[in-house]
Amino acid sequence: MxxxxxxxxxxxxxxxxxGQELAKPELVQADExxxxxGQASQxxxxxxxxxxxxxxxDLREATxxxxxxxxxxxxxxxTSPFRRVGLLIDYITELLNKxx
Amino acid sequence: xxxxxxxxxxxxxxKVAFISEEATCTYADLVNFYQQAAATLAQLQxxxxxxxxLMGDHGPVSTAWLFLLQEQxxxxxxxxxxxxxHAEKLTQVPVHWVIQTTxxxxxxxxxxxxxxxxxxxxxxxxxxxxVLFSSGTSGRPKIMVQDLPNLLSRYESRRENHLRIxxxxxxxxxxxxxxxxxxxxxxxxxxxxxxxAPSTVLTALAKYQVNVLPAxxxxxxxxxxxxxxxxxxxxxxxxxxxxxxxMPPSLLERLRALLPHVRLVQTFGTTETGILQTESVSADSxxxxxxxxxxxxxxxxxxxxxxSQTQIKGYFRQTSNAFTADGWFRTGDRVEQAADGSxxxxxxxxxxxxxxxxxxxxxxxxxxxLENSQVVDCRVYGVPNLLTGQTVVADIVTSATAAPELLRAxxxxxxxxxLPRYKVPTxxxxxSTVSGARLKKTR
Numbered sequence: 001m002x003x004x005x006x007x008x009x010x011x012x013x014x015x016x017x018x019g020q021e022l023a024k025p026e027l028v029q030a031d032e033x034x035x036x037x038g039q040a041s042q043x044x045x046x047x048x049x050x051x052x053x054x055x056x057x058d059l060r061e062a063t064x065x066x067x068x069x070x071x072x073x074x075x076x077x078x079t080s081p082f083r084r085v086g087l088l089i090d091y092i093t094e095l096l097n098k099x100x
Numbered sequence: 101x102x103x104x105x106x107x108x109x110x111x112x113x114x115k116v117a118f119i120s121e122e123a124t125c126t127y128a129d130l131v132n133f134y135q136q137a138a139a140t141l142a143q144l145q146x147x148x149x150x151x152x153x154l155m156g157d158h159g160p161v162s163t164a165w166l167f168l169l170q171e172q173x174x175x176x177x178x179x180x181x182x183x184x185x186h187a188e189k190l191t192q193v194p195v196h197w198v199i200q201t202t203x204x205x206x207x208x209x210x211x212x213x214x215x216x217x218x219x220x221x222x223x224x225x226x227x228x229x230x231v232l233f234s235s236g237t238s239g240r241p242k243i244m245v246q247d248l249p250n251l252l253s254r255y256e257s258r259r260e261n262h263l264r265i266x267x268x269x270x271x272x273x274x275x276x277x278x279x280x281x282x283x284x285x286x287x288x289x290x291x292x293x294x295x296x297a298p299s300t301v302l303t304a305l306a307k308y309q310v311n312v313l314p315a316x317x318x319x320x321x322x323x324x325x326x327x328x329x330x331x332x333x334x335x336x337x338x339x340x341x342x343x344x345x346x347m348p349p350s351l352l353e354r355l356r357a358l359l360p361h362v363r364l365v366q367t368f369g370t371t372e373t374g375i376l377q378t379e380s381v382s383a384d385s386x387x388x389x390x391x392x393x394x395x396x397x398x399x400x401x402x403x404x405x406x407x408s409q410t411q412i413k414g415y416f417r418q419t420s421n422a423f424t425a426d427g428w429f430r431t432g433d434r435v436e437q438a439a440d441g442s443x444x445x446x447x448x449x450x451x452x453x454x455x456x457x458x459x460x461x462x463x464x465x466x467x468x469x470l471e472n473s474q475v476v477d478c479r480v481y482g483v484p485n486l487l488t489g490q491t492v493v494a495d496i497v498t499s500a501t502a503a504p505e506l507l508r509a510x511x512x513x514x515x516x517x518x519l520p521r522y523k524v525p526t527x528x529x530x531x532s533t534v535s536g537a538r539l540k541k542t543r
Contacts, residue, residue: 053527070486
């Protein structure tokens with residue numbers, strides 16, 4: 001299973017690709033504090049859905065498992081995992097390493 | 101006095117009515133089959149209208165029975181050999197007899213299914229009826245009863261021609277029946293193929309020097325994808341009519357480039373209203389005009405409404421809100437109306453994708469995706485998404501061997517340039533084939 005460093009590498013790679021596509025240098029040079037969705041964020045809702053679909057695909061390829069990033073639980077968290085890059089990395093790592 | 105079509109068939113006598121791999125049949129043969137059917141029917145000594153399941157494919161025997169039965173007030177449930185759902189259908193419509201037809205023979209047996217009780221009002225509805233099934237967007241098949249003599253009378257004005265027409269749609273489909281009736285009213289020759297594989301159809305087009313091909317955009321796309329046009333002699337082909345689903349403009353362009361000598365004409369119809377007379381705005385346009393004197397039309401909230409003289413008598417043992425109290429039929433087809441009043445069919449109401457409250461039709465996105473030369477075929481649909489309600493997904497068949505990542509980015513870029521943000525696919529899958537007919541009503 002992927003550890004946090006591996007997940008972070010995967011997320012940053014994907015953000016860089018989407019940043020290029022959308023011509024958003026902030027995403028290409030993203031760090032853990034970069035805001036993804038919500039106030040002063042880099043992505044609109046379609047952008048976020050795209051990022052999530054891409055990440056799910058990346059994770060499927062990396063782990064051989066189907067991973068659902070958006071679910072009721074994720075959306076009902078007090079701090080949305082989609083707010084900042086670091087939170088998203090935490091969330092994915094947690095999701096992957098959770099006992100089945 | 102024999103019916104108008106019988107008089108015509110007698111006059112066309114030596115012309116060929118049907119060509120298939122098994123048999124060739126002239127109009128005189130067709131009249132013979134009709135007389136044989138009439139003799140068989142007389143032996144049944146029926147005193148009141150009854151139901152007949154008519155099984156088979158396009159051919160002189162099935163055709164003879166179809167015309168004969170409606171004349172005598174019976175109702176007909178045509179069942180195409182290719183469809184495997186006969187038993188299911190026959191539990192829903194009362195039939196007393198099953199006629200199994202081949203290209204040259206018919207056998208009539210009593211229906212095995214438990215006899216249904218038909219109440220008087222139903223009998224009135226079924227008399228002279230043609231019973232057709234269509235799967236609505238809601239999934240449950242709709243059972244429709246057309247008034248067959250009324251429907252057939254629309255074809256009487258056809259003038260004689262000498263065209264060879266290939267019929268693809270089945271004997272149980274309003275589009276296939278429209279081709280059949282139009283051809284037989286005009287003394288054309290119908291070419292019947294055993295199955296619809298691209299190579300079979302192309303072989304028949306060449307071998308029988310077919311002039312007219314009515315087809316769906318999905319099927320035409322298959323032919324293009326198969327890439328075999330050039331190996332066949334299609335010099336006789338003059339006209340392709342397309343309908344039953346929206347034509348992506350980029351496919352129309354490809355067809356025009358591949359077959360510069362062929363005229364491409366859009367048709368439009370529904371089982372509920374019959375096939376309408378239409379005109380394409382121009383050869384390179386997917387807009388059409390409804391010019392049928394027997395049909396009124398209007399567009400309500402982006403949906404096409406029709407009022408036709410060949411409207412169905414009703415749905416059988418089903419309720420539906422498809423018809424308004426004053427007789428308008430809500431087609432369920434989303435249309436775009438140009439300033440000059442012409443219409444472009446966008447797709448089915450039920451197929452619209454709702455992204456965060458904004459609606460789009462798959463064809464809008466498919467049209468753009470197909471502009472990329474590496475996209476061979478594609479299918480766009482919505483999937484549920486917790487963030488936006490639904491999200492747009494595209495399945496792509498590609499000829500590219502390069503990294504899918506690259507093509508994915510290119511396609512998104514293309515969509516972003518051409519479409520509003522919410523219509524851009526959030527997920528692009530590369531697949532070997534896309535299933536189902538694009539925006540087809542019977543999905």
